[in-house]
Amino acid sequence: MPPAAPTPRGRLSLYLNLIRWDRPAGWLLLLWPTLAALWLAAGGFPGWHLLAVFTLGTILMRSAGCCVNDVADRDFDRHVKRTAQRPVTSGAVSPREALALGAVLALAAFGLVLTTNRPTVLWSFAALAVTLVYPFAKRWVSVPQAVLGIAFSFGIPMAYSAVQGAVPAAAWLLLAGNLFWVLAYDTEYAMVDRDDDLKIGMKTSAITFGRADVPIVMLCYALFLAVWAWVGLRAGLGAVYLLGLAAAAAQALWHWQMIRTRTREGCFRAFRLNHWLGFAVFAGVVADCALR
Numbered sequence: 001m002p003p004a005a006p007t008p009r010g011r012l013s014l015y016l017n018l019i020r021w022d023r024p025a026g027w028l029l030l031l032w033p034t035l036a037a038l039w040l041a042a043g044g045f046p047g048w049h050l051l052a053v054f055t056l057g058t059i060l061m062r063s064a065g066c067c068v069n070d071v072a073d074r075d076f077d078r079h080v081k082r083t084a085q086r087p088v089t090s091g092a093v094s095p096r097e098a099l100a101l102g103a104v105l106a107l108a109a110f111g112l113v114l115t116t117n118r119p120t121v122l123w124s125f126a127a128l129a130v131t132l133v134y135p136f137a138k139r140w141v142s143v144p145q146a147v148l149g150i151a152f153s154f155g156i157p158m159a160y161s162a163v164q165g166a167v168p169a170a171a172w173l174l175l176a177g178n179l180f181w182v183l184a185y186d187t188e189y190a191m192v193d194r195d196d197d198l199k200i201g202m203k204t205s206a207i208t209f210g211r212a213d214v215p216i217v218m219l220c221y222a223l224f225l226a227v228w229a230w231v232g233l234r235a236g237l238g239a240v241y242l243l244g245l246a247a248a249a250a251q252a253l254w255h256w257q258m259i260r261t262r263t264r265e266g267c268f269r270a271f272r273l274n275h276w277l278g279f280a281v282f283a284g285v286v287a288d289c290a291l292r
Helices: 008-018 025-042 048-072 095-113 118-140 145-153 155-164 169-192 194-200 205-234 239-259 264-272 274-291
Strands: none
Touching: 008 048, 008 095, 025 048, 025 145, 025 155, 025 169, 025 274, 048 095, 048 118, 048 155, 095 118, 118 145, 118 155, 145 169, 155 169, 169 194, 169 205, 169 239, 169 264, 169 274, 194 205, 205 239, 205 274, 239 264, 239 274, 264 274
8 A cells, every 4th residue: 555645744844854944053054144244234233124034034045945955966865874864855755845845935035035125136036046056066066065155155245235235345255255164064064975975976075175175174264264354354343253253263173173083973063063153253243243
């Protein structure tokens, strides 16, 4: 007999699993730099409306991205132990169903953007395009984490656009700096699956960097913090902001301790804890702005 169809409650559980609802670290990695940019653009608290738009929009778009990514990678994920039981890969959720859910989530996020201004609405199309391109970059780009870095950093120029109606050079510098952070933590993530990815022909930064992976990860952390320090200081932030960056740098050194032996457990733990590094930077921005 065919297996019984999932109950509505069971179907909801599958959808929540699909969008990684039980793993908030993913959307927190997007949220902290976006909110930090929002505070920098506004010179302080940006208001409840924009705070709600960018917080909810970040969660919705990350969830939509998971749906697209799992459909694109379903033939690869079944060969990777960590991802073999994802809902689309296991067949519990059909690709069409996953894409429909992703579309609904993306439309909800777009509805939020419509409450901002015209430049931000236009930038949202570019953000969506990068989100859709990333899952396929892993087939052709040697360091697809760079594409992910753009996708995960696009909230920064959108935040400036929503506050100021334009995207200044500082926003693009922050995006470039944040891209290095994404390279750092997603290379740690890729180091977890390196053996499986080599077998199935997937391209990742962990494979491309080879034995230079750990030094490059640490260099990327340093570049991220250096760029954000420079932009923040030029924006008028001071000692409290630098304390936040120092806390982030201390965490980066702790991550080096976890990844230097390249164990799956250590690399995965470092990746999962990265949102605290981002929070330290965000907290530094908020605290410094509040004290001005």
